[in-house]
Amino acid sequence: MNVALEQPKTQRLSMQVATVAAETTAIRSLDWDRDRFDIEFGLRNGTTYNSFLVRGDRVALVDASHRKFHDLYLACLQEQIDPTQMDYLVISHTEPDHSGLVPEVLALAPQATVVGTKVALQFLADLIHQPFAQKVVKNGDQLDLGQGHILQFINAPNLHWPDTMATYDRKTQVLFTCDIFGMHYCSDRLYDEVLADIAPDYRFYYDCLMAPNARSVLSAMKRMDELPPPVLVANGHGPLLKHHAAQLMQNYRTWSESQTKGETLATVFYTAEYGFSDRLSQAVARGIAKTGVAVEMMDLRSADLQEIREQVGRSSALAIAMPPAGTPAETAVTAILGSAHSKQTVGFFESYGGDDLPIDVLANRFRDLGLPLAFPLIRIQDTPSEALYQLCDEAGTDLGQRLTVKKTVAQMKSLDVDLDRAMGRLAGGLYVLTAVQGARKGAMLASWVAQASFKPLGISVAVAKDRAIETLMQVGDRFVLNVLAEGNASGLMQHFLKRFAPGADRFVGVKTQTLASGQLVLSEALSYIECEVSQRLEANDHWIVYAVAVDGKVANPDGLTATHHRKVGNHY
Numbered sequence: 001m002n003v004a005l006e007q008p009k010t011q012r013l014s015m016q017v018a019t020v021a022a023e024t025t026a027i028r029s030l031d032w033d034r035d036r037f038d039i040e041f042g043l044r045n046g047t048t049y050n051s052f053l054v055r056g057d058r059v060a061l062v063d064a065s066h067r068k069f070h071d072l073y074l075a076c077l078q079e080q081i082d083p084t085q086m087d088y089l090v091i092s093h094t095e096p097d098h099s100g101l102v103p104e105v106l107a108l109a110p111q112a113t114v115v116g117t118k119v120a121l122q123f124l125a126d127l128i129h130q131p132f133a134q135k136v137v138k139n140g141d142q143l144d145l146g147q148g149h150i151l152q153f154i155n156a157p158n159l160h161w162p163d164t165m166a167t168y169d170r171k172t173q174v175l176f177t178c179d180i181f182g183m184h185y186c187s188d189r190l191y192d193e194v195l196a197d198i199a200p201d202y203r204f205y206y207d208c209l210m211a212p213n214a215r216s217v218l219s220a221m222k223r224m225d226e227l228p229p230p231v232l233v234a235n236g237h238g239p240l241l242k243h244h245a246a247q248l249m250q251n252y253r254t255w256s257e258s259q260t261k262g263e264t265l266a267t268v269f270y271t272a273e274y275g276f277s278d279r280l281s282q283a284v285a286r287g288i289a290k291t292g293v294a295v296e297m298m299d300l301r302s303a304d305l306q307e308i309r310e311q312v313g314r315s316s317a318l319a320i321a322m323p324p325a326g327t328p329a330e331t332a333v334t335a336i337l338g339s340a341h342s343k344q345t346v347g348f349f350e351s352y353g354g355d356d357l358p359i360d361v362l363a364n365r366f367r368d369l370g371l372p373l374a375f376p377l378i379r380i381q382d383t384p385s386e387a388l389y390q391l392c393d394e395a396g397t398d399l400g401q402r403l404t405v406k407k408t409v410a411q412m413k414s415l416d417v418d419l420d421r422a423m424g425r426l427a428g429g430l431y432v433l434t435a436v437q438g439a440r441k442g443a444m445l446a447s448w449v450a451q452a453s454f455k456p457l458g459i460s461v462a463v464a465k466d467r468a469i470e471t472l473m474q475v476g477d478r479f480v481l482n483v484l485a486e487g488n489a490s491g492l493m494q495h496f497l498k499r500f501a502p503g504a505d506r507f508v509g510v511k512t513q514t515l516a517s518g519q520l521v522l523s524e525a526l527s528y529i530e531c532e533v534s535q536r537l538e539a540n541d542h543w544i545v546y547a548v549a550v551d552g553k554v555a556n557p558d559g560l561t562a563t564h565h566r567k568v569g570n571h572y
């Protein structure tokens, strides 16, 4: 066994300040090495936390930064402005990456009025524990800073918390969007000059954070459409969108329309700012979204009971993160119970918030109503690990697949018979893809694989969108293509064709070897090719992954590759 031990990285943090429009300054906190974020999706390119100063006759700071930038950010801010001269602190969203330093900023600028949605100011009050001047704003409200800088607020709930809003400066046509239109991508480049560099991260960020809220994306974009198109999207993460803003915004619309066209809806109920409820819910929602089922997340803390009842009425499946006991969120769960019916399916997971409603008690109450469980109860004994987030993602996919199975079978039957048989004559080899990222592991049987380039040597492989391993095959990720041997493939085929429970270790009972990169090779494979993902092409229900081969070996030079012949083209 040959395992490479990685040296711990030194965290590189730096600041970037630039004028991005008239009287508008970006203060960007560059977090070069951050490799985990909200739902523990692997970050390959770090991230940034962007905040902005707008100076009219009055001065507004839009968002702050993460606490890890305490010294750097506060020094930088004070170089730009005397905080006692700041009039407003606009809070787009209260997650710690945007609002972590709000208490410190307010300590330096106690005269500043905090501007935000009603929910944001409620959340902030829980964080700050001391009075502060505040101004609640609603969609369409304006704040005149003087010198033409009229800030107009756009309600954007669920993007990605119920507290979120965007802000549009009518003078500069800069749209401050916080999480919306962001990406986890850290570089010295202030703007989106090279689309190809950022496109994979932009899409991955959307898939993880926004796809579970696609309906809310479309609603917020409709409100944005009422304003002149922005010349600059001043997002909260990554390079600002200037050169390709229209296209990148349109991408959100296209992806969200595709995400919401599903006829069935699943809702994930969570409690914002409680334990890991939000992050785990995102992982479940992302898993559901992969199956093409429309998914929405709803916060039990801020939604009203009638809203919740209506949401349950529209949903074919419900996933519920345990709320804190004895709070309005628990009352909200009672409202779900009152509206649920036996044609729905349901799943439960703990929030690890310290005061969770007992999961068994709640699950039994739904069971008594006749609702089947979509996945086993997810109990959490410790701070959620990468493997647990993967489990939640896969549980969501199981839930989604339960809803789509009938439709999928109907689609298979509706194929043209001749075309179906003709497609069935496409043959392929038999392979097992394996991928490892930290504690997360994945494997799947594959046969839609082909060599795709000579220089460099590269392959293409089609991976269904609802395959668990898909998450581990983003641009820059490594995986291994294990080539199965003729005459020795049936055991491995049977093993990897099994339906695995969410989070199950696919490698139990299979002999493997570990490469220096940490990737796993099947010991019985005829050969293996270690690959690095270079590009992904969206092909409706599959991703076509193009990957460059970086290493490989043949166990038996005389062996032949196992092949797969089909009769019809409507399934594997």
Ligand code: FEO
Pocket: 093, 095, 097, 098, 160, 161, 178, 179, 236, 237
């Ligand atoms: Fe970037 Fe939802 O925080």
